[in-house]
Amino acid sequence: MTWFQAIILGIVQGLTEFLPVSSSAHIRVVSxxxxxxxxxxxxxxxIQLGTEAAVVIYFAKDIWRLLLAWFRGLGSAEARRDPDYRLAWYVIIGSVPISVLGVLFKDEIRSGLRNLWITAFVLMVFAVFLAIADESAKQNRDKLTMKDSVLMGLAQAMALIPGVSRSGGTLTAGLFLGLDRAAAARYSFLLAIPAVFGAGIFSIPDVLDRSGPGLQASIPQTIVATAVSFVVGYACVAWLLRYISKHSFMVFVWYRIALGALLCGLLATGVVSPT
Structure with missing residues (x-):
């Protein structure tokens, strides 16, 4: 991998991590x-560690409040009535599916599921799901329940397949469950923190190994790409939260469909290889 490639991929990661368009699909396609x-x-x-660091800093006050409420609740029955105590547990519970499935299907995630035909297909299919949820769901709640955390956690786990989108999957599930856009997005961002940090730290030895196929980044290049993704990602999360307060997700739906269709055309004509 060259320095130019590392910087470009860091920018792509930062731009797409929080948008419901699948950052892993974009890294796969662009590379x-x-x-x-x-x-x-x-x-x-x-390099997703960079974008998640951006979330941690952006939501630092919220995260600190949740941590304090959770620790207080462990030792006090009265503190367990605090909604923040329950929300902290919802983040923990919602993180379980992707953690378990990520470990069980590690090899397949890093090989077979990165086939570009799969990426193109799920980009379009899950765009349709997002469109239906955004246009037809009630969106009349801003408080989460245990059911929400479990189902949105399962939706996040589907993002192990490039093209699904971690934020897109959880946002779609949240909207179908009746959450408004802001509440679904906030929980989606918080839910991603344990999973992404866990996956990133777990993958560091593989990046250091540099013996696999494809582009191989050096340690300095990986650090720079991660730093770039942090800067770009911080700007994107701030922009997205403002955007969804006034707009629907349909622009992302049409973008996903267009990208998936373009990718299918490139694959069908042999311009790019699926593996």
Whole structure:
């Protein structure tokens, strides 16, 4: 991997992590189209640490409040009545599905599921789900329940497949459950923190190994790509929260469909290889 490639992929990661368009799909597609090789699931997981660091800083006050409420609730029955105590548990519970499935299907996630035909297909299919949820769901709640945390956690786990989108999956599930856009987005961002940090840290040894196929980044290149994703990601999360307060997700729906259709055309004509 060159320095130019590392910086470009860091920018792509930062731009797409929080939008419901699948950052892993974009890393996969951009690295294949521009650079002729897959950057790999491990590299993608590690540079996601940058965008999640952006979330931690952006929501630092909320996260600190949740942590304090959770620790207080462990030792006090009265403190357990605090909604923040329950929300902290919802984040923990919602993180379980992706953690378990990520470990069980690690090899498949890093190989077979990165086939570009799969990426193109799920980009379009889950765009339709997001459109239906955004247009037809009631969106009349801003408080989460245990049911919400479990179902949105399962939706997040589907993002192990490039093209589903971590934020897109959880937002779609949240909207179907009746949450408004702001509440679904806030929980989606919080829910991603344990999963992404876990996956990123877990993947560091694989990036350091540098013996696999495709693009191989050096340690300095990985650090720079992660830093770039942090800066761009921080700007994107702030923009998205303002955007969804006044607009629907339909622009992202049409973008996903267009990207999926374009990718299918490139694959069908042999311009790019699916693996």
């Amino acid at each position: 294949e189209l521009w650079f002729g090789a897959d950057a790999g699931a491990s590299f993608t997981a590690v």
